[in-house]
Amino acid sequence: MTLPAHVPLAVASRNKHVERVHWGSVAVVDAAGSLLAHAGDPYASVFSRSTLKPFQALAFVRDGGPDHFGFTAAELALTCASHGGEAVHVDAVTSMLEKVGATESDLRCGVHMPDCYGEHNLPPRGATFDQRHHNCSGKHAGFLGCCAMHGYARGQYLDRDHELQRRIAHDVASLADMREQDMWCGIDGCSAPNYGMPLERLAGMWARLAAGASHCGADTDAALSRIFAAMAAHPLMVSGTGRCDLALAQAARGDWVTKVGADGVHAIGIRSRGIGVAVKIADGDFAAVYATTIAVLRQLDLPLEREGALLEKWADPVLRNVRGTPVGQLQSTVKLTWV
Numbered sequence: 027m028t029l030p031a032h033v034p035l036a037v038a039s040r041n042k043h044v045e046r047v048h049w050g051s052v053a054v055v056d057a058a059g060s061l062l063a064h065a066g067d068p069y070a071s072v073f074s075r076s077t078l079k080p081f082q083a084l085a086f087v088r089d090g091g092p093d094h095f096g097f098t099a100a101e102l103a104l105t106c107a108s109h110g111g112e113a114v115h116v117d118a119v120t121s122m123l124e125k126v127g128a129t130e131s132d133l134r135c136g137v138h139m140p141d142c143y144g145e146h147n148l149p150p151r152g153a154t155f156d157q158r159h160h161n162c163s164g165k166h167a168g169f170l171g172c173c174a175m176h177g178y179a180r181g182q183y184l185d186r187d188h189e190l191q192r193r194i195a196h197d198v199a200s201l202a203d204m205r206e207q208d209m210w211c212g213i214d215g216c217s218a219p220n221y222g223m224p225l226e227r228l229a230g231m232w233a234r235l236a237a238g239a240s241h242c243g244a245d246t247d248a249a250l251s252r253i254f255a256a257m258a259a260h261p262l263m264v265s266g267t268g269r270c271d272l273a274l275a276q277a278a279r280g281d282w283v284t285k286v287g288a289d290g291v292h293a294i295g296i297r298s299r300g301i302g303v304a305v306k307i308a309d310g311d312f313a314a315v316y317a318t319t320i321a322v323l324r325q326l327d328l329p330l331e332r333e334g335a336l337l338e339k340w341a342d343p344v345l346r347n348v349r350g351t352p353v354g355q356l357q358s359t360v361k362l363t364w365v
């Protein structure tokens with residue numbers, strides 16, 4: 027096992043004394059695959075986790091699935107989402123399943139408490155949830171739609187050797203400029219195959235999503251552009267109320283799309299620059315991920331100051347205990363090195 031050469035990217039202090047150090051790496055890459063800037067180890071191999079979702083939807087979109095089934099742009103955005111399980115998300119998943127001729131029981135993502143609830147926002151007494159509330163259910167509804175279009179077996183749609191998953195693996199490898207056998211493969215939290223790659227290859231994929239320039243053909247370019255447009259127009263469907271990805275998208279005003287993944291991975295594709303940014307925090311701390319991402323965007327001279335109120339919650343936040351008492355500070359220490 028080769029350990030990545032991560033560096034400290036964020037530090038948490040309590041009463042001005044360092045309590046936690048969050049190590050990680052950053053890669054900034056253009057659509058041609060050139061590394062522009064980095065912090066730490068841009069070649070560290072990382073699982074893509076939910077930052078893979080736009081590319082898992084690519085085959086369905088390229089084949090005309092959204093038009094075939096009458097998906098709205100908001101529903102297309104949901105195929106790329108880690109949604110909050112709010113009513114707007116569950117209703118849209120229900121609609122998508124109906125349109126593709128499937129039901130909740132056809133999903134294979136499992137059930138968890140919706141992400142819109144948490145330690146300080148418990149669900150109502152007696153609330154029940156099903157697979158539509160899973161944050162990946164929109165992606166899985168898109169999987170089922172692709173199966174319905176092509177007559178693929180529905181019950182095994184998550185098997186790595188299933189026709190759909192083989193197509194996804196091919197798309198991911200092509201966009202990452204890798205051979206399929208060189209990608210890591212694992213099982214994601216929603217039971218779908220997930221792929222690992224060097225951080226700079228993940229950033230390159232997001233640059234190609236933003237630029238609509240895949241080097242894989244006009245059909246793929248058009249599909250990437252459509253996915254980007256849906257995510258940019260409907261950021262609430264991609265994430266959820268009160269979440270950092272939503273605030274980042276609102277601050278972008280359509281110029282970039284963003285997606286967080288489990289275990290400390292975050293990716294952004296910036297259209298005006300034709301670049302992608304990929305962040306990995308080694309210990310998976312989400313607060314450190316968001317603080318680092320915002321600091322990187324500021325070092326890229328993106329116009330975030332005008333949206334300061336939107337991002338204040340995540341940019342070097344004050345740390346508070348359960349009573350709301352300030353007890354410390356999280357500060358990003360990332361410094362990009364330009365190539």
